[in-house]
Amino acid sequence: MYQLMYLAVSSSIISTLEKLVILPVMKIIVETASFDIQKIKNPDISGEEYQQGEQLDSWNVREYVLFRDNHTCQCCKGKSKDKILNVHHIKSRKTGGNSPDNLTTLCETCHTKYHKGLIELPESIKRGQAFNDAAFMGIMR
Numbered sequence: 829m830y831q832l833m834y835l836a837v838s839s840s841i842i843s844t845l846e847k848l849v850i851l852p853v854m855k856i857i858v859e860t861a862s863f864d865i866q867k868i869k870n871p872d873i874s875g876e877e878y879q880q881g882e883q884l885d886s887w888n889v890r891e892y893v894l895f896r897d898n899h900t901c902q903c904c905k906g907k908s909k910d911k912i913l914n915v916h917h918i919k920s921r922k923t924g925g926n927s928p929d930n931l932t933t934l935c936e937t938c939h940t941k942y943h944k945g946l947i948e949l950p951e952s953i954k955r956g957q958a959f960n961d962a963a964f965m966g967i968m969r
């Protein structure tokens with residue numbers, strides 16, 4: 829188990845800080861979370877062990893994806909105000925598998941609309957999340 833640190837300083841927080849000219853104490857939020865990197869890189873999706881390991885591994889990957897996406901819907905970026913978040917397979921689970929670069933965070937509103945064929949996912953999602961993962965891992969190092 830690796831202990832990972834992530835500096836959660838979003839651009840919106842920074843621009844808010846810029847507006848506050850006098851700021852006696854600058855508070856930086858540091859979130860800590862632990863992920864089993866081996867399981868994220870090699871989610872066990874084959875053989876009989878899959879059945880047993882699926883729940884634990886998919887929970888682990890799910891937590892990672894939500895954390896990476898800042899618990900924000902990657903389609904509407906939170907505009908729907910829907911607090912229920914789903915982890916959506918960009919390509920089907922069969923073709924794309926269960927790795928984080930095939931997963932994205934969608935709120936229930938967008939997720940339902942997408943599966944009903946009412947909306948398209950943004951290009952950034954369709955291109956996949958591989959870049960985000962690389963950037964994310966870069967922060968950790």
Ligand SMILES: [Zn+2]
Nearest residue numbers: 901904935938
């Ligand atoms: Zn949404």
Ligand SMILES: [Zn+2]
Nearest residue numbers: 915916917939
């Ligand atoms: Zn889905």
